[in-house]
Structure formats: C-alpha cells, structure tokens
Amino acid sequence: MRDYDVIAAGGGIGGLVAAGLLSSAGLKVLLLEKEKRAGGYVTGFRRNGFYFDATGAFVPACGPDGELTEILKDIGTYKQIEFLPIQTIWNIYPDFDLKIEYTNPWAYLDEIKTLFPEYRLAVKSYEKLTRRFGMEFLGFEQAPWWKKILLPIFFSTLFRCARKSHAEILNKFFHGDPHLTLALSDLPTTLPPSQLSYAFVGVLWAKVLGGGVFYPKGGMSSLSDALVSGIVNNGGEIRYEKEVTRIITNKKQATGVLLSDNSKIMAEWVIADINPFEGEKMLPGNSPLFGYRRPLAKYKPSLSALLFYLAVPAGYLPSDWPYFISIHTSRDIEAMSAALERGSMGDGLHIVITTPSIMDSALAPSGYHAIKVLVRAPRTDLFEKEYGSDPALDQLQGQIFSTIKSFTGLDITSNALFVERATPMTLLRRTGNEAGAMYGLDAACNQVGPFRPPNRTVLDNLLWVGHYTHPAHGIVGSAMSGRFAAKIVLKNTKK
Numbered sequence: 001m002r003d004y005d006v007i008a009a010g011g012g013i014g015g016l017v018a019a020g021l022l023s024s025a026g027l028k029v030l031l032l033e034k035e036k037r038a039g040g041y042v043t044g045f046r047r048n049g050f051y052f053d054a055t056g057a058f059v060p061a062c063g064p065d066g067e068l069t070e071i072l073k074d075i076g077t078y079k080q081i082e083f084l085p086i087q088t089i090w091n092i093y094p095d096f097d098l099k100i101e102y103t104n105p106w107a108y109l110d111e112i113k114t115l116f117p118e119y120r121l122a123v124k125s126y127e128k129l130t131r132r133f134g135m136e137f138l139g140f141e142q143a144p145w146w147k148k149i150l151l152p153i154f155f156s157t158l159f160r161c162a163r164k165s166h167a168e169i170l171n172k173f174f175h176g177d178p179h180l181t182l183a184l185s186d187l188p189t190t191l192p193p194s195q196l197s198y199a200f201v202g203v204l205w206a207k208v209l210g211g212g213v214f215y216p217k218g219g220m221s222s223l224s225d226a227l228v229s230g231i232v233n234n235g236g237e238i239r240y241e242k243e244v245t246r247i248i249t250n251k252k253q254a255t256g257v258l259l260s261d262n263s264k265i266m267a268e269w270v271i272a273d274i275n276p277f278e279g280e281k282m283l284p285g286n287s288p289l290f291g292y293r294r295p296l297a298k299y300k301p302s303l304s305a306l307l308f309y310l311a312v313p314a315g316y317l318p319s320d321w322p323y324f325i326s327i328h329t330s331r332d333i334e335a336m337s338a339a340l341e342r343g344s345m346g347d348g349l350h351i352v353i354t355t356p357s358i359m360d361s362a363l364a365p366s367g368y369h370a371i372k373v374l375v376r377a378p379r380t381d382l383f384e385k386e387y388g389s390d391p392a393l394d395q396l397q398g399q400i401f402s403t404i405k406s407f408t409g410l411d412i413t414s415n416a417l418f419v420e421r422a423t424p425m426t427l428l429r430r431t432g433n434e435a436g437a438m439y440g441l442d443a444a445c446n447q448v449g450p451f452r453p454p455n456r457t458v459l460d461n462l463l464w465v466g467h468y469t470h471p472a473h474g475i476v477g478s479a480m481s482g483r484f485a486a487k488i489v490l491k492n493t494k495k
C-alpha cells in the first residue's frame with residue numbers, strides 16, 4: 001500500500017523544486033527534511049537583529065527568461081520573491097583590481113579589455129568563442145536527433161571544445177598570462193583552470209551569468225521559503241526533523257523510505273536530494289547507485305568553505321563599498337588550489353565578502369551592516385587536522401581579517417560588534433554534504449555533461465537530484481535537476 005505518489009527525501013533546492021513541481025501537477029507529495037527547516041545550503045539566520053545568509057551570495061537565471069524564473073512560475077511562487085539585480089562587484093587581485101557594473105555580465109570582459117589593452121583582441125576572441133560555444137550548447141539541447149548525430153557539422157565549436165579544460169582555452173588566447181588567467185577564473189567553482197571544464201564556463205556565461213545575477217529581497221532564504229510555500233499551497237506536505245535512513249525496495253524498484261525513528265513511508269516514487277555517497281549506503285546490499293559502470297568512487301567532491309558572519313557600524317564602510325567583493329591573494333591559482341587539496345590555506349586565499357544589508361537595508365538595524373566572509377577551504381578531514389583546534393582556527397581568522405584589512409581597508413578585528421563562524425564541519429553537519437563539499441561535485445572535465453551522475457538510478461522509481469547530479473552544481477543546477485526529475489515522474493505517471 002502506498003501513502004504518497006512521491007516522497008522527496010531532503011529539502012535542498014533540488015528536492016524542493018521536484019516536490020513543488022509535482023505537487024503543482026496534482027500529485028500527492030511528501031517532503032522529508034532532517035533539519036528544522038528546508039533549503040539545505042540556501043538558508044539564513046538572525047543574530048541580534050541582523051540577518052545572515054548561511055552560505056550563498058547570488059542567484060542567477062532569475063531574470064525575465066531565466067530557467068529559475070520559469071520553475072518558480074510553474075510552482076506558482078514567482079511573485080513571492082523580488083530579485084534585486086546585483087549592480088557592482090569588486091574583484092581584487094595582488095597586482096590589479098576590477099570594480100565594475102555587473103548588470104550586463106559581458107561588461108566584465110569589456111573592463112578587462114580596458115585594463116589590459118595589449119590583450120584586447122585576444123579577449124575579444126575568447127569572448128566570441130565562449131559566446132559561440134554557449135549558443136551551440138543551448139542549440140544542441142533543442143536540436144532534433146539527426147542534428148545531434150551530425151555534431152561535428154552543426155555544432156563544430158561544441159565538438160572541438162566540449163572536452164577541453166578552461167586552462168587549454170586560456171592558454172590558447174593568453175599564453176599563461178597570470179593576470180588574465182586570474183581575472184577570467186573568478187567563477188563559482190572551487191576548481192583551478194587546469195581542472196575546470198570549458199563546457200561549464202561556456203554554459204555558465206551563456207545560460208547562467210548572461211542574464212545577470214540577483215539577490216532575493218529578504219535574503220537568500222527567501223528563495224527556499226518561497227519554494228516551501230509553493231509545496232504547501234499546492235497541497236504537498238512537509239515533515240521536518242525526519243531523517244531518511246534506508247530506501248525500501250521491492251525487487252528492482254524503490255517503494256518507500258525508512259526513517260531514523262523506524263517508521264516506514266511508502267510511495268510510488270522516491271526522489272532523493274541526499275549526498276549520494278551516503279545514499280548508496282541506504283540501498284539494499286549497498287549496491288552502486290548509478291550502476292557498476294559509474295562507480296561513485298571515481299567522482300571527486302568539491303572543496304569546502306569557512307564562513308564568518310559579523311556586524312559593523314555603517315560608518316566603517318566606505319560609501320562606495322559594493323555588495324560583492326572577491327579577493328584573490330595569490331597570483332598562482334593552480335598552486336593555491338593544490339595547497340587546499342593538501343589541506344593547507346597557506347598558499348593563498350580566495351575570500352568573498354558580501355554585505356546583504358547593502359542590497360536590502362531591512363537586513364540590519366539602521367546604522368549597521370551585516371557582513372558575510374566566505375573563504376575557500378579544504379574538505380573536513382584535512383581542515384580538521386590542520387585547523388581543528390580553537391587556537392589554530394583563531395590564528396587563521398586573524399590572518400584572514402588582516403588580509404581583508406590590507407586589501408580593502410576594512411578593519412574587522414577592531415570594529416566588528418560580534419563574529420560567528422561556520423567551518424567545513426558545520427556544513428557537513430547541517431546538510432550531510434560529503435566532507436562539507438560546497439558544490440557537491442564541481443565541474444571537472446570528467447564530471448560534466450554525459451559524465452555527471454544522471455537523475456535516474458539503478459532502481460526503478462528512484463531518482464536522484466541536487467548538485468551531485470545532472471546537469472550541474474549551484475542553485476540553478478540543483479533546481480534544474482529537480483525539474484528533470486519531476487518531468488521523468490510526470491511522463492511515467494498516469495494522473
């Protein structure tokens with residue numbers, strides 16, 4: 001006997017979107033979330049009258065034609081959120097900086113042309129190739145099968161560049177120039193150019209960043225809150241503090257879930273938005289989730305993050321302080337990434353400072369600002385070994401704050417009203433992400449497109465969503481995985 005048409009296990013963006021779309025299509029849906037609230041990484045919290053985003057800083061693809069806009073409209077919650085365009089960003093590197101209007105993301109490349117006139121033509125060619133690649137990718141998605149078979153003819157750029165790393169393309173145009181490499185690598189990924197898939201970069205520009213980046217009024221948690229109310233308004237049910245421990249199966253089909261309190265809930269479909277490395281242990285006999293030809297062991301989770309949440313009097317920020325600041329302290333992004341992989345934050349830092357109260361003044365008491373500092377960090381095991389004790393973490397915090405002071409002038413140590421922090425271990429504890437992985441699986445050449453774990457699993461009626469699966473990481477990637485899963489369910493369900 002089944003209790004629901006669909007159980008969504010895990011209320012990250014992927015699970016929320018799948019549950020929202022399926023409840024809006026009239027299915028009987030239950031979402032199970034192990035925490036007290038849904039959203040996964042996309043949540044926020046209040047401290048002393050200040051609002052803080054737990055992790056993320058921006059939402060792409062929510063302009064008029066954006067993928068996320070379409071999803072929110074289908075769920076019926078688009079009007080619930082106001083997306084504020086992020087206007088100015090400040091990227092700071094050891095030898096130069098770029099402060100630009102970001103409403104048209106391609107303006108970023110114009111700024112680089114102005115700063116490095118000797119590379120003007122090369123940047124133009126990079127832009128042309130990247131635009132063409134992105135357009136061909138989008139065209140390929142819509143193309144009839146016969147055009148897809150003739151890939152080298154109809155999609156020649158896609159054919160030539162799909163397997164290349166970003167470094168191969170950067171080297172072709174800029175011959176390893178460290179300035180251009182740095183400026184063109186400030187992307188939402190923890191991978192250095194030598195490992196980052198150029199396909200990801202092309203699609204990111206064409207499909208994701210191309211429409212601008214936004215901040216949801218009320219904070220990033222407004223997005224999860226809107227998805228939660230979409231599920232509820234469409235008749236779906238959400239149960240919090242319910243941890244799924246096993247997937248119940250009958251022969252080769254998922255038929256329900258077992259919870260940590262030993263209760264069983266049965267459904268025709270199970271859609272899991274859970275770390276698949278853990279998910280695999282929930283299957284009978286720990287069978288491989290995506291089949292023997294795709295063992296999870298061959299996939300590498302992304303790096304993690306260390307976060308600081310703090311408040312300062314508004315007078316301590318310069319009047320032109322933008323919402324988004326990215327600081328790279330090293331000229332060698334490859335060496336920095338290699339050090340992070342080894343567990344050390346000593347070979348350079350990537351710091352992102354966001355000040356949400358600049359986007360929405362209601363997020364801090366009048367006369368103050370709420371600031372989040374995000375620093376790319378090793379995964380939990382190595383982070384804990386190196387920075388696990390309070391003195392080591394305090395020392396690292398001091399080093400990060402003095403770096404921020406020297407690059408931006410903001411003296412957090414002397415002026416912050418309070419500072420709280422979240423480590424990779426906090427990320428792991430709250431969401432169950434593998435070793436605190438920030439992006440699930442990052443966009444390495446062998447982890448994108450057809451190489452990425454699919455939404456279908458080895459079991460019938462068990463689908464997997466979230467940032468470890470097709471199509472990509474990030475809020476939009478996870479949301480789209482939820483949409484793909486919902487489409488599979490609707491195609492195979494008579495209602």
Ligand SMILES: Cc1cc2nc3c(=O)[nH]c(=O)nc-3n(C[C@H](O)[C@H](O)[C@H](O)COP(=O)(O)OP(=O)(O)OC[C@H]3O[C@@H](n4cnc5c(N)ncnc54)[C@H](O)[C@@H]3O)c2cc1C
Nearest residue numbers: 010012013014034040041055056057058244466467474475
């Ligand atoms: C520091 C940081 C900054 C980021 N910045 C951005 C950004 O600015 N823009 C952007 O687009 N992306 C950003 N990302 C990435 C983005 O937030 C994620 O890729 C995306 O939100 C992942 O969604 P998901 O569906 O995979 O779910 P997750 O966020 O991984 O959530 C999974 C959910 O499932 C629940 N769960 C897990 N196991 C169980 C279980 N057994 N039973 C029940 N429930 C369970 C968890 O509690 C959690 O709520 C950032 C990530 C981090 C960490």
